[in-house]
Amino acid sequence: MVFTIIIIALVALIVIHHATLAEEVAVFAALAACFALIVALLRNRIASPPKTATPYTVLTVGAHPDDLEIACGGTLARLADEGHKIHAIVMSDGCAGGDNSVRPTEARNGAATMGLEKIEIHSLTDTRLEDHNMEMVDIIEAKINELKPDLILTHSSHDQHQDHKAVHFAVLRAARKQPSILCFESPSVTSEFNPQLFIDITNYIDIKIHAVQDHRDQAGKRYLRWDRLKGMANFRGAQGKLELAEGFEIVRLKDSIAGLK
Incomplete structure (x- = not known):
C-alpha cells in the first residue's frame, strides 16, 4: 500500500x-x-501490537466528557489495539464547562478515536455530582453486573475537582468486590497523587492527542494543548523508565493484570 x-x-x-x-x-x-x-x-x-490471547474487559469511569482522553487516552487506545474490550461511563454532559449540545458527540468521537467498544454518557449535574452519589453507584453497579470487568479505571481521590472525587468514591463503593482498580491522573490532581504503575504509551501519544482534540468545544484550554499532554507523558515516562507513559495509582491490582506496563 x-x-x-x-x-x-x-x-x-x-x-x-x-x-x-x-x-x-x-x-x-x-x-x-x-x-x-x-x-x-x-x-x-x-x-498496532499483536492481539492478546487472553483479552479482558475494562470499565473506565469519568466525570466529564473529556476526562478519559486527557487522563488515560493513550492507555485506553493501547489496550483497545491489543484486543481488550473497553467500555466507558461519563457521568455528566459537561454543561457547566461548555456547550452540552455538542460535548456528548465529541465524547463519542473521542471514544471512537481511542477504539472503545461503547461509551455511555449521563446528564447528572455538572459540578454537583456529589449530589448524585447513589445514582452514580447504581449506574456503576449495573454496568459491573453487566460486563463483569477485569479492570476498572477512574479518578483519583487526590484531586481538587469535586466531581472527580465524587466519581472516585462512587466507583470504590460500587466496585467494592472488584479485584483490580486503578486511578488515573487528571490536570486537577493534587501533589499527593502518587502513581505506582506506569503504562507505556510511546506509540500512542499521537492518538491520545487526536482524541483530546476531538473535544473542539474545549479548544483553547491550556491543559488540552498537545505540548502539555506530551510533557506530562515525558515526565511520567521518566519516572517509569519509559519514553512516554501515563501514571496510575493502584487501589488494588490482580496478579494477572499486573503485567501491564
Missing part, C-alpha cells in the same frame, strides 16, 4: 512539469494527502 502511494506521488511530480498553475496546486494538494496517508499507515503499523 505504501509503495503504491509512493509511485503515485512520483508520477504526480513528473506531471507537475507540464501543468498549469491551477493544476500544480491540485497536484501539490494530492501529494500532501498522499504523504499524510503514508504517515498514518506507518504510525498504525508501528502502534
Whole structure:
C-alpha cells in the first residue's frame, strides 16, 4: 500500500512539469494527502501490537466528557489495539464547562478515536455530582453486573475537582468486590497523587492527542494543548523508565493484570 502511494506521488511530480498553475496546486494538494496517508499507515503499523490471547474487559469511569482522553487516552487506545474490550461511563454532559449540545458527540468521537467498544454518557449535574452519589453507584453497579470487568479505571481521590472525587468514591463503593482498580491522573490532581504503575504509551501519544482534540468545544484550554499532554507523558515516562507513559495509582491490582506496563 505504501509503495503504491509512493509511485503515485512520483508520477504526480513528473506531471507537475507540464501543468498549469491551477493544476500544480491540485497536484501539490494530492501529494500532501498522499504523504499524510503514508504517515498514518506507518504510525498504525508501528502502534498496532499483536492481539492478546487472553483479552479482558475494562470499565473506565469519568466525570466529564473529556476526562478519559486527557487522563488515560493513550492507555485506553493501547489496550483497545491489543484486543481488550473497553467500555466507558461519563457521568455528566459537561454543561457547566461548555456547550452540552455538542460535548456528548465529541465524547463519542473521542471514544471512537481511542477504539472503545461503547461509551455511555449521563446528564447528572455538572459540578454537583456529589449530589448524585447513589445514582452514580447504581449506574456503576449495573454496568459491573453487566460486563463483569477485569479492570476498572477512574479518578483519583487526590484531586481538587469535586466531581472527580465524587466519581472516585462512587466507583470504590460500587466496585467494592472488584479485584483490580486503578486511578488515573487528571490536570486537577493534587501533589499527593502518587502513581505506582506506569503504562507505556510511546506509540500512542499521537492518538491520545487526536482524541483530546476531538473535544473542539474545549479548544483553547491550556491543559488540552498537545505540548502539555506530551510533557506530562515525558515526565511520567521518566519516572517509569519509559519514553512516554501515563501514571496510575493502584487501589488494588490482580496478579494477572499486573503485567501491564
